[in-house]
Amino acid sequence: MPSSLLRRGLSHIQPSSPTPPLTHPDCGIMDPSPNASTTTSQAAELSNRGLLGWPTLALLGLATYVALCSLLRFKRIQSVRARYGYTDRASLARMTNQDAHEIAENLIYLEFPLLYDLSMRLALFETYAVENIAKLLVTVSDLNKWDTLPKRFAAFPPTSTQLHKAIARMNFLHAPYIKTGKIRQEDLLYVLYASMAEPIRFLNIFEWRQLDEMEAAAIVTMWKYTGDMMDIDYRTVLQKDDWEDPLEFLKDVTEWASEYEDRYMRPVKEVQALGQILMEFLLQSHPKFARPVAYPMALVVIGNRLRRAFGFPEPSLAMTVLTYSLLLIRKLVIRFLCLPRIIPVEYISQPDKTTGRIKHYHYMKEPWYVPDTFWSRWNLETLLTWVCGGMIPGDGGADMKPDGFLFEDLGPKNKVGKGIQETLELEEMVRQRSSAGCPFAVATKP
Template sequence: MGSLFSSSGDDLASRLGTSPWVLYSVAGFTFYAVLCSSLRFRRLRTMRKRLNYPDRESLSRMTNEDAQKIVYYLSIYEFPVLYDFSLRYAIFKTYAIDNIGNLLYRVSDLARPTEASKRYDDTQVLFASYVNFPPGSEALAKSVARTNFLHQPYRQCGKISNGDMLYVLFESMHEPVRWMRLYEWREMADMEVAAIATLWKYIGEMMDIDYRAELGKDQWKDGIEFMDDVAAWAAEYENRHLGPSPDIAKLGQVLVELMLSAYPSFSRAPGYKILMVLMGERMRHAFGFPEPGVVESVIAYSLLLTRKLFIRYLCLPRIVPATFISEPDPVTGRIKHYHFLKDPWYAPATFWARWGPEALFRRACGLKVAGDGGEAMLPDGFLFEDIGPRNEMGKGVEETARLAKAAQSKVSASACPFALPKKG
């Protein structure tokens, strides 16, 4: 059989006027590409079948628990890199809103280069907690409660408005959908879009965001309709509030410098130009950043297109999850952080984290690895009372616990938030 196959291949190669090895290589490459392309959609098909959301009509019965499961698999298996980056972008974009950016520059550690690294990672671990921990869990309630505790003084005095909170929620659910549509190997399916909107609506309710006050309604047929309504509202909100100011420009400069300083020095200049391209015209104007040139734009979009095609046709699906934070330690309750930006906040100093391939590369580039900074970086992980400015670390334990119970009581974890009451 082998000799027959070899003989047939040699004959075909001879007729085509090429080497048999070229023919075999092309056939092997084609088979591998078809295999990758076929397996790439397997996880989506399995998830859709297992949770039974085959069409748009079925999305109205999606529960908060199912929504979290779907978003979780998106973030650790399907799109871990760009999902994470799109959330970073979403958070950064909210800083261009006049009320949010000006307030952060005046009162937040984000505006201080020496403290910005911790505050940035604090925001990241809170957002990771919203996705990682299922509705109804103590860890999710505590993560939302800590957010509410840190925002509480500013909401009570009117410095953070209900509209500001809704806009941050909108960007957090909208940007991942937009980034996957533009830059990932596939766009999100309706089930996944609905899941993101459903999960963030649940988080928003735990944060006491009043949807009716901004949107004029509090009932929708599914997550997609909810996202569409918030998107229409957000467009008007941006027209009124997304604009330049000296404080926002200074805040943007600090944060861009922080992000670039987390990468090797040789990559910072081209990284800055690519960042300017991806930021978009409105954000560049709001932060006062320069316009990129045509060459930078072509390079940035070409790299993204190449990555998209490479993953789509030449990469087998991820089988090892991209873990951003751990489960709470059963004894101490501490949660470890595996994806710090610049300083290794809450990152465990394991042998692999300090001497593995990525760590060796970071060392060679003069960047920090887990364990650098000692106990000040809390390498055993964080408790939620560690999240926030240094002067708030360890404070508000009782208040955070009270807010956690209040947040859990606001909405049922297993509820179908878009199931409309029956008439009659």
Template sequence: MASLFASSGDGLASRLGLSPWVLYSAAGFTFYAIVCSSLRFQRLKTMRKRLNFPDRESLSRMTNEDAQKIVSYISTYEFPLLYDFSLRYAIFKTYAVDNIGNLLYKVSDLARPTKASKRYDDTQVLFASYAEFPPGSEYLAKSVARTNFLHAPYRQSGKISNADMLYVLFESMYQPVRFMRLYEWREMSDMEVAAVATFWKYIGEMMEIDYEAELGKKEWKDGIEFMEDVERWAIEYENKHLGPSPEIGKLGTVLVELLLSAYPKFSREPGYKILMVLMGERMRDAFSFPEPGVPESALTYPLLLARKLFIRYLCLPRIYPAKFISQPDPVTGRIKHYHYLKDPWYSPPTFWSRWGPEGLMRRAFGLKVAGDGGAAMLPDGFLFEDVGPEDKMGKGVDETARLTRLAQTKVSASACPFALPRKG
């Protein structure tokens, strides 16, 4: 049989004027691509079967616990890089809102180049905590409670409105769906879209966002319908509140410079141009950023397409999850951070983090590695009372504890938030 196959291959190769090894390599490459593509969808099929969400109708019984499990696997196995980037993008976009951006410029460490790094990473560890810790858990409640504590003075004074909070929530659930549709190796399934919306809906409930006040209703058949309603509302909100101002422009400049400073110097200029392309016209105008030229667009989109095809057909699915934060230390309760932007806030100085491939590459380009900055970077990890501006570090412990207890009453892990009461 082998000789027949070899003979047939040699004959075809000779008719085409090629070496037999060219045909064998092409056949092997094609087989590998088919296997990769097939295996890449296996985890989605397994998750759908295990949680029993075969169709749109079944999504109405998705619980908060189901939603968190799905979001966790999306963010750590399926799309870790772009899921993380899409959330960064989402938060950055909310800074272009008049109330939010102008307030941040006046009062936030994000507007101060020497302090922006910590505040940026603080936002990331809070968002990572939402996805890492399941509904009903103490540490999810703590992460939301710390967020509520930091927002409380501005919400109570009316400087941040309920509508502003809902818009931040909308961008946080919408941008991951949009980014995967446009740039990842596959778009999210209905199950995953519903999970993302359900996940953020219960986070919003713990943050005491009043949906009915903005949307005029409080019942939806599933997470997809909820997201669609919020999206329609957000379009009107953007038309009223997303626009340029000197303060927003200055805030945007500080944050873009922070983002680019986390990468090697040679990549910063092209990185800036690519970022301008990805922002889109509306967001660039809000921050008063320049419009990119044709060369930048011609570079950006082919690179994204090449990445999409490479992952889809040439990369086997991830075996181990991407870890952004650790589980709390059983003794100290501290949580370690593994994905800092510029400065190694809360990142443990292990041999691997300092001298592994990533550490060596960062050193080669003059970037910081875990352990640089000493004790000031809290290398043993963070407690939630460490999260926030420098003048709030270690403060509000009792109030955060009270808000933690309150947040735990807002969400049930096993609740089906879209299960409507039967009529009649």
């Protein structure tokens, strides 16, 4: 090796009494030791042969690239923290709904788009594993569009008309079931809990870095604001309705949700039937040859409690180790070898200026609301979907609504296009409650 050769060359130099340096009238000080010049010539010869230079340059280049990846990846979170000024726990009490939306957008569309999307799917799995919710969903839900609603909330600012319309439509769809007691306040709160807590938990375990307090608080604030406009009765369920900051709210709701799951997340027949439908739907987004591996991996990721509730089998130890190993490798590769994303993922469009319709750009199996364009049909993601047995934009024709959706299109088939006037009235109520300000600092403590 080059370094060992250099050491052997240097070992021939014996210590001796100091010798005054030789000088040359043109060159200045000269090295009195012939061994030093010999060693230099040896190193030069090794470098010329490529034994010293190229490996060193390759390692230096790799180290530089890794350092650049780390610098740029952490520079973004440092920049966001400096921009908004949420540098400690005390500052989180003044986080506004608008700031929370912008910070969450950075997480969802730039930092962690893939696993945030996956965590929201897992959050829906959790809500479907609750007995009361499962019984209702089995009878009224259109499961082919089960993964789309959370993206709509995150896409729109807190005072936007689009967010008001989305929440008003959801309130309209929930209202008959709330009135008859089929949906309880605690059921609504649990759905809210899963939507904000599961992404935080999931990203902290599987992403290349954990969320800091500011980012966790932004997710909580965004969903707490949604819960406010759903008119969730926190005092009835939690025996309080004001909190010092978002993290205190998350703590209280998490403690309550643990007891709620103990009571209602049980392996009843409706839950197990729904679990089978959801798992089949999830596996259909993978090619058939990959499903024997994708299925046990999904069982590992969903965790013990959901597996028991849905009646799924326990994955083997080997599959558990493989799944966590692959996720760890992904984490390390992104952390040290991938430059940060600079173009945000786009899940849905802004409303069309003429029609008001909103298009999707991301789907699992069926291209609901996805425009039928050359790029949407033949991009890499679409081709992978096709290989996995899914449909591509344009398949299914007008039934897939390629021109996009209006909010009155949302809901079970028997509700599509209905309740327009009622939704408008609810939209006005939502608009009056909306605010870009801080939902926590204004609270009055007893």
